[in-house]
Amino acid sequence: MGILAIAEATQTMGVANCDAQSTAALWLIYLVSCNLPLTMAWSTVLNKDQFNYFQDSLAVSAANPQGAAQAAADFTTCTADQASMNAATGFQTTMVQNEKSLVKNLGNAMDQVYDVESPLAQLLKQTTNLILGFAS
């Protein structure tokens, strides 16, 4: 009876563990689908910042000394946006890393789920041998 209960429970645990892994995978897909448009949006901003900086840098000349100040302002904007992008996307990247750790742990736990079956299988084998030994 005990062995049957364990076998049934092992099945439930296996299903629950797979379920947890698929949920984690689903969440990763969800997060990536959030992260891509966010990264794209920030990349567009950064491209524009860099273009402005490049354009204003070229415009600096003796005839246009105030252009240097404009270019410096562009550079500051670009640096600030880069930091904001890192903060915004980095937050999600951290979540991805945490989820990856969870999936790895779930994979290890899956091994343990079926390790429980090992001594039970040995017990059944021993029981069979015992019966066969007395029957012969």
Next chain:
Amino acid sequence: MTTAAGQFTTDFASLQTDSEAFDAAQVQLNGGTDPYTGAPVVGDKSTYSTEFQAAFNSINPQLVFMALIFVFSGAGFNELDDGLGVNGAALQVQGDLTKCGNDLENMTLPSSSDPNYNSPTLVIDVAQDSDLMLDALNNVTNDSGTDTWSQYLQNAIGSDPCSDLSGQYLIIRQDIYYSGDTNPNANNNPDGPNYNPTAYGTGTDPVPVPGQGSSRTYYFDPTCPVTPSDPNEYMISNFGDLQTYMSTQGDPCQANEASKSFTDAFNMNTSTTQSVQAATNEVITNDTNTIKTFQSFDSDVMHSLSDVVRAAIQNQTKT
């Protein structure tokens, strides 16, 4: 195809059934009364008394000795087997708990083709299902007053993990506020005894307005305006908007923080159930190995007995 909300209902029902089965297995182990029929449960150990009575009364020291060995080893074997049954039932409960947590997490991750993707329904479902989990983990009597099974649930996973899981579900639950919330124990429920308006806003209106009152401690309110572009949407009203906001610059409605709060709680939940399962697995492996030892002992004794009998027969034959 079953929805995540429908799957939760199924798995929660299994949690109840398996918690009751755990209790029945415990009764079998300890002997006592069947929790459902009220009939006394006869332990396996007592069945030996009649089978070996003749051997005990035979006055033959060899037979009495052998009978004693078999009674003790057999009783030990059965006790351990019943123990395996209890641990198996506990594993079932732990698996159900994991599945319920997964179902809740799945509800927060609807696909864009889900009819409730942009609907507050799923947010309310998550809040109400979290309430069910909190009631079960805290052994709170539900409306029908028939949830004695939550005590069995606590016995199956232990009080500390129960408390940990409860704290994790509370984090999820407290991220959601909605007026009309019927759970009297939710701290976010303005109609409940635990509600503290100063924690969530000021005055008679508990909904904080940007720039006014105390800072909020929750992210979701299904009754907020649902148009993402609406400047008055200061709370996340549905999981579709959560995804939209997470994809948008400026972190509207603190969507990233909201997602992280949920994700961290769900991940801790999974880790807790996995840890409990690992501990139970250790016990099962140990018990199984002990049963093997008992069985080997029985086998050796029986072989020895066979040898003695064989030698006696041979001696008898010679004479």
